[in-house]
Amino acid sequence: YGRRLLYHITDYSIFILGMWLTVHGQLTIGRYVAFRGYCARFSEGIEKLADMYQSIATSRRASQRYFELVDRKPNIGDAQDSVSDAVAMADNFRPHLTQPPLIEYCNVSFAYPAESATLANAGRRTNEVNGAAKDTATGPIDRVSFELPPGSFTALVGPSGVGKSTLASFLLRFYEPQNGSIMVDGEELGDLDVHWWRQQVGYVEQEAAVFNRTVHENICYGLSSASTSDSSANVRRAAKAAHAHEFIQRLPYQYATVCGERGGRLSGGQKQRLALARALSRDPCLLVLDEPTASLDTESERAVADALEELRRRNSTTVLMITHRLETVKKADNVLFFDRNGEMTAGRHEDLMRDKPRYRRFVSSEWHTQLPDE
Structure with missing residues (x-):
């Protein structure tokens, strides 16, 4: 002006x-x-x-x-004695690990710094002391312990903002626990090579990342050269497992169809199934799902849920799924309930409904329209 x-x-x-x-x-x-x-x-x-x-x-x-x-250098690095890519190659990409592995959280604690409270969405505010900002910790994760049995399908549930996504992100090493440890078949997760480990883990988030490339390239994205030598067969296998093959066949150029910027030529459900196929294409020993059906319509949600149900029945992959879907919780081998007090409760849905009043109240408030009359 x-x-x-x-x-x-x-x-x-x-x-x-x-x-x-x-x-x-x-x-x-x-x-x-x-x-x-x-x-x-x-x-x-x-x-x-x-x-x-x-x-x-x-x-x-x-x-x-x-x-x-x-x-900026990442805070998360490799330990000096971590398993290297060369060792992983020599040991069939699974050094010291069974397929699928046992995952153990041992007294894990974590808190976001106060300046990251907005990003963490933890709902805490910076305290003011004598006119100066005092650093406080936000995040309720305090001495949490549980395990993911090999080949199990575990549902992680709880109110929004209690730290479910943070707990899951430890498995990808997006964050490191400030106290405690995470064990993978007896090996501490921090001792494994971070790049190699992420090749063993599949991850699907709420908003699927789809690139302006072909369907085939989107499913193959991130695979090592050793995994892409027979990529066509691998891509089709993963697409069928994710219930994506049928809609891909109806696309103008099938697997050669370009998805558009941010997957603009695909629906939300199609993008989620494509992301699930990408995760399954690497034959992961661990699959982490962060509310993959949260923003889908009923038909798309059912297609993704069917794919996950087949995966659960095969018991070939350890699965941790953050979900707000009652049907998924009921079918899970194990349910981890994380409440606002930072307390973790584990068990099957039926047992928790019978023995844990807090869990019953959570289910009643979260899915009151879906609960049967008692």
Whole structure:
């Protein structure tokens, strides 16, 4: 606004001065018109230069933030004695691990720093002490212990914001527990090579990441070269397991169909099944699902649920699923209920309904329209 105001003040001043000189015979009308034209062209160029400078300054600040992020070293690294890719290759990609493995959480504790409270969505606020911000921890995870038996299908449930996604993210090593440990077949998770370990884990989140590539490339994304040598057969196998093969066959170019920017040519349910196929294509020993059916319509939710039910019956993969779907909870081999007090309760759905009043109250409030009359 300041630049525009200065431009208009200058323009009006030139107009008034030119008219005064013309009226008093010191300037001809022709010269005045020519002078006005030159001033307009000159000021237009100056304005473009000013806009260009502002754009460059804005881009420079943005690029600085970008490169700060790119250059930042991750806090999560590999231990000095971690299992390397070379050892993994020599031991059939499963060093020291059974298929599927036993996962154990041992007295795990974690809290987000106060400055990350908004991102963590933990619902806590920074305390003010004597006018200064005091760092507090947000997040209720405190000495949590449980296990995921080999080949089991475990449902993780609880109110929003209690830390379910954080608990699951430990398995991908997106975060590290501040206290306690996570064991994988007796090996501490932090001792495994982080890149190798992530190749063994499948992950499907609530908003599926689909790229502007073909269906085949989206399913293969992230696989190592050793896994993509027979990719066509592997992709079709994974697509069938995820109940995605049928809708892919109906696409214009089937597996060669380009999905569009952010999967814009696919429905929400199709994108989720594509993401599930991508996770299954690596034949994971562990599958982590973070509310994959939360935003789907009934038909799409049923298709994804059927694929997960078949996976549960095969017992070939250890599955941890964060869910708000009662049918999934009922069919799970084990239910982990994480309440607002940070207490973890484990058991089958029927046993928890019978023995745990807190769980009964949660089920009643969460799925009251789906509960049968007692």
